[in-house]
Amino acid sequence: GAVVSQHPSRVICKSGTSVKIECRSLDFQATTMFWYRQFPKQSLMLMATSNEGSKATYEQGVEKDKFLINHASLTLSTLTVTSAHPEDSSFYICSAATPDRMTEAFFGQGTRLTVV
């Protein structure tokens, strides 16, 4: 079946630094990728929608200058958390979608970000 690979699975960074998270669709072309954030004991909250070759669309309350999203190809989207702060510590998960496969939404393995 289709696979979405997310890397890294865990990252610890110092406050003020930037972290890049990659999301790859391995055996299909993802026209759209989604980035979610999940705080402990809470559900997934959509941060932004990324379409290949165009600017990402951010959900209300998500700072686009802090969470930079790039979707340069049909198989790769990246999320960069800039100037990270401890409150950015969370579980970040990407999801990929394609009109050819409507019966499932494919998730990456998630990235546990800890900012110290």
Next chain:
Amino acid sequence: GQNIDQPTEMTATEGAIVQINCTYQTSGFNGLFWYQQHAGEAPTFLSYNVLDGLEEKGRFSSFLSRSKGYSYLLLKELQMKDSASYLCAVRDRDYKLSFGAGTTVTVRA
């Protein structure tokens, strides 16, 4: 937008059946998903409904009524490994998934 409600917690005995309800209000319904999530892990796909009715996959079944904005996930022959959070998610026509808060199911021996 979406407004998705599901119970916070449920407890059941090993071997029993548990039904997790999900109600939603949405603009542009394009499918409903159920996911299982263990702590610290990404969600795992369980089921997908886009038409009314029951979809059965082994021990798990999911039901949808679009007119009522209602779905349930039925877990049969519960096993200890089924202890997890179960997420109801509604997709819109832009392929966005909106998640409910999740239902934590605890299976007791």
